[in-house]
Every structure is written in C-alpha cells, then in structure tokens.
Amino acid sequence: MIIFGASGHAKVIIDIVKSTGQKSIDFILDDDRSIKSIADFEVKHEFEESMVSQDLVIAVGNNITRKKLANQITNNFCEAxxxxxxxxxxxxxxxxxxxxxxxxxxxxxxxxxxxxxxxxxxxxxxxxxxxxxxxxxxxxxxxxxxxxxxxxxxxxxxxxxxxxxxxxxxxxxxxxxxxxxxxxxxxxxxxxxxxxxxxxxxxx
Missing domain, CATH: 2.160.10.10 (Hexapeptide repeat proteins)
Structure with a gap:
C-alpha cells in the first residue's frame, strides 16, 4: 500500500498499519522534497509506474486538501x-x-x-x-x-x-x-x- 503524505498524521497511520500486521507499506509519497524519510521509511517524491497498482490512503489531516487529493488520485483507495x-x-x-x-x-x-x-x-x-x-x-x-x-x-x-x-x-x-x-x-x-x-x- 501507499501512504500519501509524510506529516505527523502519516506517522499515526503508519502505527495503525503496524498495529494490525495485515498490510505492508510499499511507498510513502509526498511532494515536499525536503522530507527524505519518516518513521524509518524513505519518502518518494515522484509517482512511479510501480505505484499504479497499489492501494493508497491519504495521510493529510486537512479536510479540504484531503478531498482535493481524493478527486485527483486514480489509484484504488484502501479499505478503512x-x-x-x-x-x-x-x-x-x-x-x-x-x-x-x-x-x-x-x-x-x-x-x-x-x-x-x-x-x-x-x-x-x-x-x-x-x-x-x-x-x-x-x-x-x-x-x-x-x-x-x-x-x-x-x-x-x-x-x-x-x-x-x-x-x-x-x-x-x-x-x-x-x-x-x-x-x-x-x-x-x-x-x-x-x-x-x-x-x-x-x-x-
């Protein structure tokens, strides 16, 4: 799965994924190139071909931004x-x-x-x-x-x-x-x- 966003909110989502052990995190993606890593995961800044088939969750706390991203992203979204x-x-x-x-x-x-x-x-x-x-x-x-x-x-x-x-x-x-x-x-x-x-x- 992909976590889109590398903020404090993303850290909590990473903890959720780790707590269940049911999914693995393949990519952390963020357009802020100053962020190199988060919670021991490398942060990528460009959408790659290998990401197309991955389920994705938007790790952005701002409701307006989260809606805009949801309307732009073409990946399937993760189940809750x-x-x-x-x-x-x-x-x-x-x-x-x-x-x-x-x-x-x-x-x-x-x-x-x-x-x-x-x-x-x-x-x-x-x-x-x-x-x-x-x-x-x-x-x-x-x-x-x-x-x-x-x-x-x-x-x-x-x-x-x-x-x-x-x-x-x-x-x-x-x-x-x-x-x-x-x-x-x-x-x-x-x-x-x-x-x-x-x-x-x-x-x-």
Missing part, C-alpha cells in the same frame, strides 16, 4: 484502516480511505463515509452518520443519532448531544458542547456552542 486498540461494533459501516486511530470507540449502527478521520480516543455512539471527509478530533464525543455533513471538523474534546444535525464543512471548536443543529459552514465555539462566523470557502 483501524488501529488494533480501537473498539468498533461489528455492524458499523466504514467506507474506503477512512482511518480509525488508537482507542477510538464506534458503537452499533454507525455509518462513516469515505476519507474520514476518527482520531485518538474519540467516541461515536450508536446510529450516527458521518459523511465523507469528516474529522472527529481526539477525545471528542458524538452521542447517539447524530448526523454530520461532509468535511466538518469536530474539535478536540467537543461533545455533541443526541439527535443533533451538523451541516457540511462546519468547524466545531475544541471543547464546545453542541446542543442545537448547526448550519453548513458554521464556526461554533463555547458551552453551549454558538455560531461566531461562517467559513468562507466552497468545496465542490
């Missing part, structure tokens, strides 16, 4: 990668390119889209639905029956109460407590969470 310490219910659906970090908990009947990040120690309770490119940051809790739109970031240590719907490309600040529905592109902070502004980008 789950650290061995993650607790994932048997009926959870996780689509390609998504990564589940150490000690995350994902309970029954959750659906997670493509290229999502469920970060270390995050909890996603029953019957939640996460669309593509969502990032659930470390230590955050998404309680039952929550729906989260494409590209939204839930900040570290944030809590989302049951039944809330959060729109597309929203940003929930670290430690926020979300008790009401949140519109697309909203930036929300505080307890209870309040919209303070709106993200100024579109991401199609």
């Amino acid at each position: 990668l789950k650290h061995r310490t993650a607790v994932v219910s048997e009926d959870v659906v996780i689509e390609e390119g998504s990564v589940i970090m150490p000690n995350a908990i994902i309970n029954s009947s959750v659906v997670i889209g493509k290229h999502c990040i469920i970060n270390s120690g995050a909890v996603i309770e029953h019957d939640c639905e996460l669309q593509d490119f969502v990032h659930i940051s470390p230590g955050s809790t998404v309680t039952g029956n929550v729906k989260i739109g494409e590209g939204t970031q839930i900040g570290a240590g944030a809590t989302v109460i049951p039944g809330v719907q959060i729109g597309r490309w929203a940003t929930i600040g670290a430690g926020a407590v979300i008790i009401n529905d949140i519109p697309d592109f909203a930036v929300v902070v505080g307890n209870p969470g309040k919209v303070i502004k709106f993200n100024k980008f579109e991401n199609e």
